[in-house]
Amino acid sequence: MAPTHVWVKRNLFPSLSSGLLTLVLAGVIIVLVKAIFNWAVTDATISGTTRAACDAGGACWTFIKVRFDLFFYGRYPSPERWRVDLALALVVGTTAATLIAPPRWQGWLALILLGVVPAVAGILLVGGLFGLAYIATNLWGGLMLNVLLTAVAGGGGFILGVFLALGRRSKYPVIRLFSMLFIELWRGVPLLTVLFMAMLLVPLFMPNGATIDNLLRAMLALTLFTAAYMAEIVRGGLQAIPRGQAEAATALGLRPWAIQSFIVMPQALRLVIPGLVNTVIDLFKDTTLVSIVGLFDLLAVITQAQKDQAWLGMAREGYAFAVVVFFLCCFGMSLFSRRLEHRLNRHLRY
Amino acid sequence: MALADTAVLIARQPAPRQQRRGSFRAFAWQGLFLCALALFAWFIIANASDNLAARNMNFGFAFLSQRTGFDIPFHVVPWSTADSYGRALWVCLLNTLLAAAIGIVLGSLLGFLLGVMRLSANWLARSLSLAIIEIVRNTPQLLQIIFWYVVMIQALPPPRNGLALPGGMILSVRGLNMPSIEMGTAGLWPFLLLVAALCLVPVFRGLRRRHRAFGWAAPFLPALALVVVLLSVDHLDYPTLRGFNYVGGVVVPPELIALVGGLSLYMSAFVAEIVRASLQGIAKGQREAASALGLSGAQALFLVILPQALRVMIPQLTNQYLNLTKSTSLGAAIAYPELVQIYAGTVLNQTGRALETMFLVMIIFLGINLVISGFMAWYNAHVAIVER
Numbered sequence: 086m087a088p089t090h091v092w093v094k095r096n097l098f099p100s101l102s103s104g105l106l107t108l109v110l111a112g113v114i115i116v117l118v119k120a121i122f123n124w125a126v127t128d129a130t131i132s133g134t135t136r137a138a139c140d141a142g143g144a145c146w147t148f149i150k151v152r153f154d155l156f157f158y159g160r161y162p163s164p165e166r167w168r169v170d171l172a173l174a175l176v177v178g179t180t181a182a183t184l185i186a187p188p189r190w191q192g193w194l195a196l197i198l199l200g201v202v203p204a205v206a207g208i209l210l211v212g213g214l215f216g217l218a219y220i221a222t223n224l225w226g227g228l229m230l231n232v233l234l235t236a237v238a239g240g241g242g243f244i245l246g247v248f249l250a251l252g253r254r255s256k257y258p259v260i261r262l263f264s265m266l267f268i269e270l271w272r273g274v275p276l277l278t279v280l281f282m283a284m285l286l287v288p289l290f291m292p293n294g295a296t297i298d299n300l301l302r303a304m305l306a307l308t309l310f311t312a313a314y315m316a317e318i319v320r321g322g323l324q325a326i327p328r329g330q331a332e333a334a335t336a337l338g339l340r341p342w343a344i345q346s347f348i349v350m351p352q353a354l355r356l357v358i359p360g361l362v363n364t365v366i367d368l369f370k371d372t373t374l375v376s377i378v379g380l381f382d383l384l385a386v387i388t389q390a391q392k393d394q395a396w397l398g399m400a401r402e403g404y405a406f407a408v409v410v411f412f413l414c415c416f417g418m419s420l421f422s423r424r425l426e427h428r429l430n431r432h433l434r435y
Numbered sequence: 436m437a438l439a440d441t442a443v444l445i446a447r448q449p450a451p452r453q454q455r456r457g458s459f460r461a462f463a464w465q466g467l468f469l470c471a472l473a474l475f476a477w478f479i480i481a482n483a484s485d486n487l488a489a490r491n492m493n494f495g496f497a498f499l500s501q502r503t504g505f506d507i508p509f510h511v512v513p514w515s516t517a518d519s520y521g522r523a524l525w526v527c528l529l530n531t532l533l534a535a536a537i538g539i540v541l542g543s544l545l546g547f548l549l550g551v552m553r554l555s556a557n558w559l560a561r562s563l564s565l566a567i568i569e570i571v572r573n574t575p576q577l578l579q580i581i582f583w584y585v586v587m588i589q590a591l592p593p594p595r596n597g598l599a600l601p602g603g604m605i606l607s608v609r610g611l612n613m614p615s616i617e618m619g620t621a622g623l624w625p626f627l628l629l630v631a632a633l634c635l636v637p638v639f640r641g642l643r644r645r646h647r648a649f650g651w652a653a654p655f656l657p658a659l660a661l662v663v664v665l666l667s668v669d670h671l672d673y674p675t676l677r678g679f680n681y682v683g684g685v686v687v688p689p690e691l692i693a694l695v696g697g698l699s700l701y702m703s704a705f706v707a708e709i710v711r712a713s714l715q716g717i718a719k720g721q722r723e724a725a726s727a728l729g730l731s732g733a734q735a736l737f738l739v740i741l742p743q744a745l746r747v748m749i750p751q752l753t754n755q756y757l758n759l760t761k762s763t764s765l766g767a768a769i770a771y772p773e774l775v776q777i778y779a780g781t782v783l784n785q786t787g788r789a790l791e792t793m794f795l796v797m798i799i800f801l802g803i804n805l806v807i808s809g810f811m812a813w814y815n816a817h818v819a820i821v822e823r
Contacts, residue, residue, distance in 0.1 A: 096557065096558035097557065097558055097559060099556050099557070103555075103556060103557045106557055106559075106560060107557055107559050110559050110560060110563060111559060114563065257461055257464060258465070259465040259468055259469060260464075260465065260468060263468070270801070273800060273801045273804045273805075274761070274797045274801060275763075275764040275775070276761075277764040277765065277767060277775055278779065278793065278796055278800065281775065281796075282797075285779075285793065286789055286790065286793055288486075289482070289483050289487075289790065290479045290482050290483055291482060291486075292482050292485075293482075293485060293486065293489070366573075370574070370576065371575070373575040374765075377577075384575070400585040400586070400589065404578065404582040404585065404586075405582075407578055408578060408579075408582065411573070411574045411575055411578060412570060412573045412574050415572075415573035416573045419572075419573065
């Protein structure tokens with residue numbers, strides 16, 4: 086480690102032009118950071134419970150404090166919110182465990198994650214069984230909805246994506262063509278049109294009188310959309326597995342489905358874990374689009390909370406809060422993904 | 436016997452028993468799959484036609500010639516409420532393409548700047564770029580667009596005391612009012628512009644070949660082109676305040692500014708990472724050789740490193756451009772009149788033709804995708820290394 090003044094000279098003032106750049110950038114950064122800091126901390130208010138408490142001229146965090154539960158749970162009844170906490174902890178915990186577990190256990194954990202956890206979480210959230218009160222989905226909202234949509238579309242999209250990836254490499258031309266068209270169709274249109282389609286066209290395609298819950302329709306749209314992207318990532322992993330692996334398995338007398346599920350797929354999936362996590366991060370960010378088609382995710386709840394007569398003009402505070410929440414979640418996930426990638430590469434170096 | 440003949444003979448031999456059974460099985464599986472697919476399609480179509488019949492409607496595009504009666508607040512080509520739905524499709528498609536085009540250009544420039552900053556020797560520039568990239572990449576695009584829109588609407592002054600910018604531009608809550616270029620009368624200007632373009636052809640050809648084949652004309656032709664262009668301009672129409680709004684000039688609405696700003700900033704973070712990775716991918720020896728030849732840092736970047744890095748970048752940039760084009764649909768959230776907002780929103784609600792409007796919107800996006808990937812594939816082939 087070089088002494089400080091050497092480091093400063095080398096990294097901040099290596100030449101005249103670079104030194105000038107440092108000064109200009111430092112000036113801009115100081116002015117901006119000071120303005121933001123003054124607004125968000127120095128002049129901000131967090132005490133009190135009404136708008137009248139905010140008279141310091143800076144940010145009014147009282148608004149966030151008062152509406153905090155609404156932003157996280159929507160209108161989910163407060164005595165039942167432990168169910169949301171438990172269900173989301175279960176989903177997030179099992180997912181993380183599956184990703185970091187030793188390879189030997191990953192298969193079992195993945196089966197639990199995709200088979201058991203959704204059922205348990207679903208019963209917890211919806212209720213109506215085992216003495217849990219039934220909670221209608223139109224009460225669900227806030228950040229919980231973003232996490233839930235990500236979990237459902239991520240899990241469902243993964244399963245469907247694996248099949249589509251296999252289909253795209255199938256030796257049967259009909260299945261290959263279908264998989265290709267399916268993937269390219271979803272990848273070619275914006276997510277928003279897919280959501281509009283789920284909201285407006287699905288009722289048209291149902292037999293007379295039948296309806297599907299709004300939330301389920303959004304889940305369906307997000308799942309199909311995510312499946313197309315995940316399929317391409319899984320296909321990349323499949324392509325990276327040498328043909329010799331499948332040939333050796335054939336020579337040992339394994340059936341085709343056994344070759345795929347015990348030899349090729351485990352290796353391919355382990356290769357593409359970072360790519361899958363990145364898709365999930367994108368998915369999490371994209372769940373905000375459901376606010377345009379009338380679901381009350383975090384973004385929609387914040388937009389609606391500003392229209393409250395008692396809290397008019399809280400747009401900056403609300404959206405700044407959303408930015409911080411999303412940034413923490415996504416940045417956390419991407420750090421996690423980078424560590425996974427690092428571990429994976431270390432494993433390959435042996 | 437030649438090797439090829441042997442191969443033909445082997446190929447002509449009757450398939451062994453195993454393979455024939457396999458082909459029957461393949462046939463059965465694919466047939467079954469097709470049947471299931473057809474059944475599903477039949478189910479959907481039957482339900483849809485039942486539902487349409489119940490509403491006394493049928494599938495068709497005749498409504499495209501009907502009069503709309505609604506206003507599209509921002510349009511590049513003339514629009515009136517008496518125009519048809521077909522015309523509305525064209526108007527909002529142009530709005531979508533306008534936002535995408537500006538966004539792609541701005542986002543590429545900003546992304547390139549951020550990417551080069553990431554590799555700077557200056558620690559502050561490097562860190563600042565990294566901070567911007569991480570913040571932008573890890574927040575939802577829709578949130579960013581809405582944030583910019585709301586903050587901008589709150590911060591900008593009313594038209595009464597609009598912010599005067601250099602060049603006669605005025606920024607207010609109504610958007611950015613810019614002077615418009617009024618072309619000369621008598622319809623002579625298209626001809627003059629054509630002459631100007633013709634003047635510039637040898638300049639571009641010469642630049643591309645990297646040698647000054649056009650000799651004496653080098654300084655003369657661009658100047659001539661400029662004079663011809665200026666001749667075709669009649670006057671500039673400056674925006675002036677009248678009542679509560681501005682008249683004259685052209686106005687860029689705040690929705691477009693927020694949409695383009697949000698889209699291009701978001702894309703630039705991804706472009707920056709692509710630029711950084713592909714610049715780093717160029718062998719160090721190239722830069723050293725360039726500086727040994729006496730090229731400056733900027734010269735080495737633009738003449739040696741970048742042309743090589745471009746080849747690596749193009750497929751990834753294509754993806755980003757496609758993403759941005761699709762993301763223009765987020766304009767629907769801030770009421771920018773683009774394809775999804777107008778067609779999947781206003782037109783669908785007014786006509787009730789969900790199937791037709793969604794079909795049109797999706798087909799158009801698929802078409803745009805096809806055109807952009809086609810163009811980038813052509814460009815990619817154009818800059819690819821020519822090997823023996």
